[in-house]
Amino acid sequence: MHTKDNWVTTPVTAGLLRGALDVEHTEHGVLPHRLPARARAQCADAQLAMAESQPSGVRLVFRSRATAVELDALPTRRVYAGAPPRPEGVYDLFVDGRLACQATGTGGNTLVIDMAAGTTETRPGAVGTVRFTGLPDRVKDIEIWLPQGETTELALLRTDAAIEPAPEGDRRVWLHHGSSISHGSDAASPSNIWPALAASLGGVELINLGLGGSALLDPFTARALRDTPADLISVKIGINLVNTDLMRLRAFGPAVHGFLDTIREGRPSTPLLVISPVLCPIHEDTPGPSAPDLSNLSSGKIKFEAMGDPAERASGKLTLGVIREELARIVRQRSADDPHLYYLDGRELYGEADHAELPLPDQLHPDAATHRRMGERFARLAFASGCPFAAERG
Template sequence: MHSSPPDWITTPLTEDLLRGALDLEHTAHGVLPHRLPARARAQCADPQLAMAESQPSGVRLVFRTRAGAVELDTLPTKRVYAGAPPRPDGVYDLLVDGRLTDQARVRGGNTVTIDMAAGTAESRPGPVGTLRFTGLPEGVKDVEIWLPHNETTELVALRTDAPVEPVPDRGRKVWLHHGSSISHGSDAASPTTTWPALAAALGGVELINLGLGGSALLDPFTARALRDTPADLISVKIGINLINSDLMRLRAFGPAVHGFLDTIREGHPTTPLLVVSPILCPIHEDTPGPSAPDLTALSAGRLSFRATGDPAERASGKLTLGVIRDELARIVRERAAEDPNLHHLDGRELYGQADSAELPLPDQLHPDAATHRRIGERFAARAFAADGPLGTPPRPAVCG
């Protein structure tokens, strides 16, 4: 670990310096940001959910300072997939006054090796690492350090060469979003280039990202987390994980969507709420799940997925993306008669057939970095436009 000059200031890592997390767990090393509250985590022992919600997509340190240099000690947990090419270390994005200024990675950390063929995972502990940003502009500035969207990250220590203080409310609307691994940011280049982060920047809103890889399953505890989180704008992207996991049939799906929306509305009765159906995913448009790793691709050193269901099973209520899109459109249309702030967006407006021909999903499920940018730009244009479903004017600045 890098030793800091003795005149540097160590600032406690507290909630008032963090945005995008719903809970902070105190650990032996420091603090671990969570994107689901402790009560929700206690209601589900699924390792996939535990991994996803502890990966800090959209979570960032935000502070105001005159500092010219910043150090951050972290303990990341990195994933390795047996038989697949090594994954790059997670990226930390540094923003100064809203502009991307630098990027860094942390070596070392814990490692989880996942064998998708055997369905096993093995953990190995590792050391705390340090990242350093230097040469920051002179004068008072707002600094944001966006944590890696795909690495569980314990925050150990923050050091600067000048004092820091929390950034006051900027008067921006808070956008609360829930979705699957695509919303989580799978295969995006960095934490500020996941499609929700890009859309939030374009829309001028503050993001709370509850995109949970493999875990957007209409769980009641997730609905309660959405219900209880203060927000000005809400969107929920529903569908693909229910097919990936083959979790429910059409009979259960409709009532589960209603229950999920009912719970959100208990805490946000009139908040603009946008229901987004899945983007195009050719392997599951008409073929049910579950999804499974493509072992032929894995043996060739590529991570890819395939659909294992039979299209004929739709007759018995198995879900496909086409079925889910139709059902979501129907549910929103019927509910909107009494809920004028409820809206629907067909995910194929964000990524459709023409996009698939130009920018195919590399592993058959997840978009690449260029596609994240396209989806983010289109969501911002459709949702945050002045006449869009989430296009409300900004809150007035708080004075005094």
């Protein structure tokens, strides 16, 4: 162990990051983005801006024999007015592909969200430090997974030995897009969101475009998927379209076709898996929008309700059942000319039997145990021999 005076200070740069599509330079360092600047310029929605700047699946990757690592970072943590504090974001550190330790940081901005008033306020804070010690004293590959739900500006790495970029390796790249469930809502830590667990079991590199509240068939997201080099692509479509009450059936089908057409413009033969929504009882047969029930907010309990009327399906309002039927039909139609297009019913990842055992705590989002189950299920259904993402299809 070197003395602190002999530690090596390394600015965080894009070359040390994986899982980000863009990097913004700020007064504190760099801010990873999961959508490119052109996409961000085409939508002023605050929910999307928050979601894509939260580094789900983004990690710092380098090689070193360091036994101690410090990361200076400025997170932005969410606080809900009238509710108890949320748990601080967790940083997962891997050594040669295995989880070695976890830590939380200090400092940070605070984003205060008043759900009743529909307002937000940002309270600035200071850059803090995340510390990891006791790492093995040998040359090793180190990955630091950033908190999936905290926008995080990265300043400096301090290590007790020099670092160098880790080699890229030869693992296939899986590019996934979905909603807050794919983003990692309520997962235990960034490497325990279901896509990260599935990627680990499948032996692939993850780029996660799970965007909380923002999987809305946006054309700029389709272009980001089209333009990002990847060996495997999946798109999980449905729940956000219902709980935002964004469109009707007449618009939905053509929008799905357009989304897939755009991806195929750049990735004509890449295995492409369309995933329908997991089970969500409040929206199976009842349209959106969703609205939070804040009556128990002071105890930290938020539940969501479906505000639509099942009778509105007749006028084209979307439910999860309607979306599954339409997605299955679209994939059947397109697969006649696209042999690399596949469909997965989301209820195979989380269905009625799972809900009976592991109900959705807030009626919309799974808990940590369900993330693990979904990741394990997806690995079996997608990466096993004969499945859409099997190695022989590479």
